[in-house]
Amino acid sequence: xxxxxxxxxxAMLLLPLLAYAQGFDNLPDPTEKSADKGEVVVDNTPDxxxxxxxxxxxxxxxxxxxxxxxxxIGNSTMRNGTRGDGSNxxxxxxxxxxxxxxxxxxxxxxxALGGMSTRTFYTDLWPAIRDxxxxxxxVLVSIGHNDGAxxxxxxxxxxxxxxxxxxTMVVGFNQRTQCQDTVYSYGNYIRRYVGEIxxxxxxxxxxxxxxxxxxxxxxxxxxKPESQWLxxxxxxxxxxxxxxxxxxxxQLDGYSRWKQQYHFFGDxxxxxxxxxxxxxxxxxxxxxxxxDPQLTTLKAMMKVDIPQKNITxxxxxxxxxxGDSTVKNADNDDDGMWGWAALAAEVFDESKxxxxxxxxxxxxxxxxxxxxxxxxxxxxxxxxDYVLIEFGHxxxxxxxxxxxxxxxxxxxxxxxxxxxxxxxxYEVVYSFGWYLKxxxxxxxxxxxxxxxxxxxxxxxxxxxxxxxxxxxYGHWYREVVDATGVDFLDLHNLSADVLDREFAVKRLPKNxxxxxARIAKIKERCGNRYFKKDHTHASKAGARLNAQSVxxxxxxxxxxxxxxxxxxxxx
Numbered sequence: 001x002x003x004x005x006x007x008x009x010x011a012m013l014l015l016p017l018l019a020y021a022q023g024f025d026n027l028p029d030p031t032e033k034s035a036d037k038g039e040v041v042v043d044n045t046p047d048x049x050x051x052x053x054x055x056x057x058x059x060x061x062x063x064x065x066x067x068x069x070x071x072x073i074g075n076s077t078m079r080n081g082t083r084g085d086g087s088n089x090x091x092x093x094x095x096x097x098x099x100x101x102x103x104x105x106x107x108x109x110x111x112a113l114g115g116m117s118t119r120t121f122y123t124d125l126w127p128a129i130r131d132x133x134x135x136x137x138x139v140l141v142s143i144g145h146n147d148g149a150x151x152x153x154x155x156x157x158x159x160x161x162x163x164x165x166x167x168t169m170v171v172g173f174n175q176r177t178q179c180q181d182t183v184y185s186y187g188n189y190i191r192r193y194v195g196e197i198x199x200x201x202x203x204x205x206x207x208x209x210x211x212x213x214x215x216x217x218x219x220x221x222x223x224k225p226e227s228q229w230l231x232x233x234x235x236x237x238x239x240x241x242x243x244x245x246x247x248x249x250x251q252l253d254g255y256s257r258w259k260q261q262y263h264f265f266g267d268x269x270x271x272x273x274x275x276x277x278x279x280x281x282x283x284x285x286x287x288x289x290x291x292d293p294q295l296t297t298l299k300a301m302m303k304v305d306i307p308q309k310n311i312t313x314x315x316x317x318x319x320x321x322x323g324d325s326t327v328k329n330a331d332n333d334d335d336g337m338w339g340w341a342a343l344a345a346e347v348f349d350e351s352k353x354x355x356x357x358x359x360x361x362x363x364x365x366x367x368x369x370x371x372x373x374x375x376x377x378x379x380x381x382x383x384x385d386y387v388l389i390e391f392g393h394x395x396x397x398x399x400x401x402x403x404x405x406x407x408x409x410x411x412x413x414x415x416x417x418x419x420x421x422x423x424x425x426y427e428v429v430y431s432f433g434w435y436l437k438x439x440x441x442x443x444x445x446x447x448x449x450x451x452x453x454x455x456x457x458x459x460x461x462x463x464x465x466x467x468x469x470x471x472x473y474g475h476w477y478r479e480v481v482d483a484t485g486v487d488f489l490d491l492h493n494l495s496a497d498v499l500d501r502e503f504a505v506k507r508l509p510k511n512x513x514x515x516x517a518r519i520a521k522i523k524e525r526c527g528n529r530y531f532k533k534d535h536t537h538a539s540k541a542g543a544r545l546n547a548q549s550v551x552x553x554x555x556x557x558x559x560x561x562x563x564x565x566x567x568x569x570x571x
Contacts, residue, residue: 058128059071059111064104067105070140072108072112073111074116075121075145077092077093078110079094079111079113080270081114089428090266091265091272093275093280094108098110100304111125115146116146117146117149119160119183120158133197139193139197139205142210142283143209144224144226145209147186160184162186165188168184168188170182186226186229190206194233205239207241208227213263213269220249240290242283248282251278259445262438316352316353317386317564318385320377321359322377323363323453324393325359326537327341328361329537338532338539338540338542339538344357347547353386358377359390364395364405365391366435367405370427382447386451387443388550390455393536404427408429408434410476411475411479412433412479416428417429433479436452436477441484449487451559451561453488456538457495458536461503461504465505468496469492491550495545499530503526523535529542551565
């Protein structure tokens with residue numbers, strides 16, 4: 001290594017210590033100006049590594065007492081952007097990986113950096129990590145996306161020789177470092193990582209790369225050649241190996257094309273939150289399910305859990321109800337607030353089908369998915385089951401406030417990165433229709449039947465007739481129906497028809513004050529019977545009305561689910 005580059009590298013490696021001394025997280029954010037996007041965070045590469053070191057933890061500083069540390073070695077698919085916080089809508093899977101480990105026993109330290117190759121990580125970042133290793137630590141090496149590049153160019157000089165040959169090399173002048181340089185094979189660099197990890201008494205794990213959004217001639221996700229190279233090295237070096245590329249590619253192959261695409265964001269390699277969480281889960285499962293005895297002690301430090309409803313095994317189908325407080329509320333006081341699915345036993349024959357009320361008060365499509373409530377349904381679904389999807393009351397709310405439940409008011413697929421007010425966290429928020437389509441698509445993937453249900457009517461009476469929100473939610477629901485072909489149960493208008501028959505007036509007095517008083521009287525009468533405390537939440541009688549409207553809607557739709565209604569609701 002030439003003197004000029006050594007001096008520069010030493011300065012960069014010392015930067016974390018300087019940063020720590022003046023407040024590690026208080027340094028200026030590394031940004032650059034873009035003509036079309038304004039000020040954006042750059043995905044740093046070796047030429048701007050000093051900036052990137054502001055955000056990555058100094059190697060080994062997360063260690064708790066004498067506990068081991070797991071170091072993650074990778075590129076932007078593992079840690080995306082300088083700060084790795086999703087501000088560009090892209091996430092690396094290393095962000096979600098720590099949740100699978102018991103922090104009381106081990107810490108997971110994401111040392112990955114965007115733009116790095118097997119070679120540049122080894123020359124520029126690895127020395128500081130290697131020197132921080134202690135006996136009993138773990139190092140997970142999953143890197144290679146950027147290896148097929150130029151050997152000696154001025155900006156990155158990160159290419160490696162494909163394959164495993166231990167002797168092949170290319171010698172040349174590295175314009176980035178301004179030094180003579182030697183490039184080795186992919187396998188040679190991996191062997192160096194493994195040897196140096198073991199020399200420090202630590203444990204290496206090899207893991208194949210995340211898949212790209214690219215397809216072979218048979219329409220399957222392309223498998224990366226590095227997977228076979230690593231499998232060969234695993235046997236040669238006796239190192240535990242997890243084929244993340246195969247696990248995630250196989251999972252993507254089982255999805256619809258629409259779902260495959262939203263696991264990536266912005267391009268065909270970097271993942272959205274959905275893709276990053278998928279890769280993190282598969283990486284953890286690959287370790288946890290491995291039969292390699294070398295991983296026994298590590299598995300004892302893991303926390304692995306798949307969200308699932310506690311439901312009994314049954315030959316009967318299940319009908320899941322999803323939604324907000326109009327579907328599930330307190331449901332325990334005859335004079336309290338009720339959700340209509342709490343009265344499902346009054347309309348469904350439980351000797352033929354099992355109702356599962358998975359709704360949660362206060363939720364929107366977005367928060368129901370983000371909080372994992374949808375996953376509990378998704379992981380429980382079996383072929384032949386049904387899912388009723390009813391949202392809307394909480395969706396068109398502020399997007400970035402503390403409740404974090406607002407969505408983009410549209411049915412077409414669109415999204416935007418927002419910064420949350422509560423904690424400064426970034427989140428990609430999608431449209432109302434997009435979230436509905438996700439639940440519909442997920443349900444079909446499991447062989448179950450989705451039914452889209454419009455939101456319940458409110459106790460509002462403009463013009464002396466109950467409010468109909470057909471120009472907003474009703475329009476969006478029908479756009480989703482047109483896009484997906486999903487069965488649609490128009491609960492909103494079915495229940496509204498009943499309310500109008502009971503309370504509506506043909507015409508209001510011409511006098512404005514008298515008209516206002518008449519509307520107030522209608523609202524009071526309706527509220528006393530069908531609503532509780534406000535204009536949205538139903539009384540038990542109101543919940544019963546909505547449940548009966550659901551049954552009537554299923555009959556009128558000629559839905560197969562109607563066969564599971566009680567006899568009195570089949571008429």
